[in-house]
Every structure is written in C-alpha cells, then in structure tokens.
Amino acid sequence: MSLSEHIAEVIFTEEQLQEINKRLGAQITKDYQGKNLCVVGVLKGSLVFMADLIRYIDVPCEIDFLSVSSYGNGTTSSGEVKIIKDLDGPLQDKDLLVVEDILDSGITLSFLLETLSARHPKSIRLCTLLDKPARRRVAITPDYVGAEVEDKFIVGYGLDFAQKYRNLPYIGVLRPEIYEEA
Numbered sequence: 045m046s047l048s049e050h051i052a053e054v055i056f057t058e059e060q061l062q063e064i065n066k067r068l069g070a071q072i073t074k075d076y077q078g079k080n081l082c083v084v085g086v087l088k089g090s091l092v093f094m095a096d097l098i099r100y101i102d103v104p105c106e107i108d109f110l111s112v113s114s115y116g117n118g119t120t121s122s123g124e125v126k127i128i129k130d131l132d133g134p135l136q137d138k139d140l141l142v143v144e145d146i147l148d149s150g151i152t153l154s155f156l157l158e159t160l161s162a163r164h165p166k167s168i169r170l171c172t173l174l175d176k177p178a179r180r181r182v183a184i185t186p187d188y189v190g191a192e193v194e195d196k197f198i199v200g201y202g203l204d205f206a207q208k209y210r211n212l213p214y215i216g217v218l219r220p221e222i223y224e225e226a
C-alpha cells in the first residue's frame with residue numbers, strides 16, 4: 045500500500061510548499077543582510093521544511109538543531125517542555141532564527157523564545173511553516189509564517205502522526221481509519 049492511500053485530503057502540494065519557501069527565503073535574505081544568521085531547527089518536525097528553506101536564503105548562515113520533549117499523547121502537547129538536545133555553542137554573537145513546522149498552542153515556541161533569549165543572542169526571531177491561530181493558548185506572534193491553517197490535524201513534510209508520515213513530500217489530512225487503528 046502506498047503512503048498516499050493513507051491521506052484523505054491534500055492541504056499543500058509540493059509546488060505550493062516550494063512557493064512558500066521561496067517567499068520566506070526572499071524575506072529572510074532581505075532582513076538578514078550583514079547579520080550573523082544562525083538558523084535553528086526544532087527537531088524533528090522542522091527537518092524537511094528547514095532543509096528546503098535554507099536553500100532559498102541567500103546570505104551566509106550557520107545551522108544548528110535542538111530537540112524538545114513535550115509530554116503529550118501523540119497529537120497534542122501537554123504544556124510541559126524541556127530541551128533534550130541542545131545547541132552546540134554560545135549564542136552571544138548570533139542572530140538566531142528558530143524554525144518550527146507548526147505553531148499550535150504556542151507552548152513550545154514561547155518556551156524556546158524565553159530559554160534562548162536568556163542566553164543573550166544578538167537577536168532572536170521565529171519562523172514557522174504553518175500557524176494554527178485558533179489553537180493558541182499562550183500569546184506569541186511569529187516573525188515569519190508560511191501559511192495559516194484551520195484546526196485540523198495534518199501530516200507530511202516533517203509533520204508526524206505518532207512519529208510517522210514525516211517523509212510524505214506534501215501536507216495532508218490522514219484518513220480517519222488510521223487514527224482509529226492507532
């Protein structure tokens with residue numbers, strides 16, 4: 045059975061995702077002229093998006109990754125977040141751009157903003173591929189947003205359901221049977 049047979053509806057095609065990346069990359073390129081950009085990916089969800097996005101950023105930049113755990117049930121975060129894989133070095137001379145797959149309750153990114161700001165980088169901004177504003181529980185406004193989405197659980201292009209479907213090259217909604225079997 046092909047992975048696409050697990051998908052009920054496509055929300056963003058590969059072409060639409062590349063259009064988004066191109067637009068965000070151009071905006072970031074303009075804003076980071078003469079800066080010391082370090083793109084920080086939040087693992088694992090940002091992996092695919094970030095890999096594409098950085099190829100549309102036309103200024104010198106470093107990349108780094110961190111990983112956070114949130115104790116949830118596979119589809120939602122519980123509110124408790126901690127860093128389980130940290131960045132490599134000091135941040136004092138860096139202009140950080142934190143990259144996430146999707147901004148939902150806002151708990152993950154607001155925790156990261158607070159934790160990383162306390163290390164005094166030169167600047168810190170947030171970039172999310174997708175934003176679900178209807179689900180926000182803490183006030184947070186990302187600096188770069190690929191697209192807003194409705195309150196539907198989506199997978200693909202880095203986004204998972206129970207750690208699977210990250211390798212789907214587009215973003216879609218799973219068929220209800222898949223949740224029921226899990």
Ligand code: IMP
Nearest residue numbers: 121147148149150151152197198203204
């Ligand atoms: P937040 O802390 O609630 O903003 O959580 C954001 C994280 O929740 C994202 O990085 C995803 O890992 C996960 N998430 C939220 N909505 C979805 C979705 O529709 N599909 C897959 N993961 C999601």
Ligand code: MG
Nearest residue numbers: 087088089145
């Ligand atoms: Mg995530």
